[in-house]
Amino acid sequence: MNYRHAFHAGNFADVLKHALLARILRRLGVKDGAFRVVDTHAGIGRYDLAGDEAGRTGEWTGGVGRIVGADLPPVLADFLAPWLEVVAELNPEGGLRHYPGSPLIAARLKRRQDTLFANELHPEDAEHLQAALAGERRCRVMSLDGWMAVRSLLPPPERRGLLIVDPPFEQAGEFERLAETMVEAHRRFATGVQMVWYPLKDAGAVRRFHAAVAASGLTRILRVEQWVRRTGTAGPLAGAGLLLVNPPWQLDEEIAAALPALTALLANGEGAGERVDWLVGEEAPED
Template sequence: MNYRHAFHAGNFADVLKHAVLARILAYLGRKDAGYRVIDSHAGIGLYDLAADEALRTGEWRGGVGRVRAARPSPALGDWLAPWLSALRAVNGGDDLLVYPGSPAIATALGRLQDRYHFNELHPQDAATLTALYAGDRRVRVGSEDGYVTVRAQLPPRERRGLVIVDPPFEEAGEFDRLTRAVHDARKRFATGCLMIWYPIKDVAAVDAFLAGAAGAGYPRLIAIEQWVRQPGGDGPLAGAGVLVANPPFTLADETEAILPELTRLLAEDDGAGGRVLRLAEDG
């Protein structure tokens, strides 16, 4: 439990992950009926960009900092709009003082009828998250193993919603646990949307994970990946992806259209790239 996302909040991987998350939530919000968001590894919710952790690495400057300073095309601007709306909401305007994690993005874009279960195993972070949402009756905070949460909280009472699994990848075997989580979610909440974040370090391990996830039998399954330099070797994280089961029907096409521009914006060298993989499609 040593991983602390405060050192990495707002980096390039967060941009992709949270922009995709915001688009999924915007899609869910098109219907009046409430939905539930279950976040298995939730963190603390909000990250102070003036805190020592953020200042020590400065990773946010190469992620959200670049996006905020850019003038994107209309297509990329539209794709980023829900995420940027959440940024403004938690900061109370255009100044970038704090960076929202998945819980803060979800609640910023949510409505009175929506419900949230945020889980965080790290005791100190769980306490911080609990304090953040002490006055929000829509939110429940748990502090168990995140993979137990995926099994225990499904299916949600609302029968619609999103499960987020974003583990720290501190221990060996994380991809195996993620594969089991995909299969568990499919059994318990077959019609729900599932979003899983993963790092791209060992490409063979990523390919094996995606193949195992495809075996769960979701009718629609996509993976969105981006790397700011060629993955592999030592050093800081070079690439990351999100696996989305039961994605909004437009998500793959619209992301594929803007991914080259987003990749150029976040690239660190000529080895940067990205792709959208359609692992399973209806029909």
């Protein structure tokens, strides 16, 4: 996909991914005990929507640009509220110029006792990430290979938390690595929540990924997918999905209630739709 996130920041896929991230963090914060967030492919943290990269594609206009300032249905407004709070914090004069990536969302929504480990291998991007998180409490920037970060940073001492895996999908075999990483992460941190992102670009690769994860022995895997037009068509990315391992209680119901309205708002052609279901429930499927 040749996916450099600055070109795609704030697009439709970011809206769903970051809204879910914000809701998970809020739910983790309900209990008093500290939690840790580990973001394996963190990016630069803060994006300038008027910059060269975002301006060249304009993808944000079909994503966050359709949300901010819109008259949202109540169920969707409630669902998006934690994420939109962070977006508003970055744009104190109103309008929409700056967009928060996942590490900055985590930094703003975690509590004083919680910790963020944001990992970014690209040296220049890591410097930008360090600047974006400057002044944020209990935030550490790492520069490890994203796939190795799981072994280096898990398990956390807090025993509660969230792993975010959002790879660039620039190389062959990343779906296979993603499935392996989910198993390794669960082995090290079975009590944690996992949120992994993937593109709906190659239908066969996605089916094989789902089958591998379903056969891995992991349980409680919620699948959330959205496409803003019919997938498999030429042009920019049309759909994306997330697998959530150990999602907070009733999060599936919250997503299912709000997602149709979000898809209708972000639709960019015929065939837009969404899916919310359990890839694997409480019990792993038998061989």
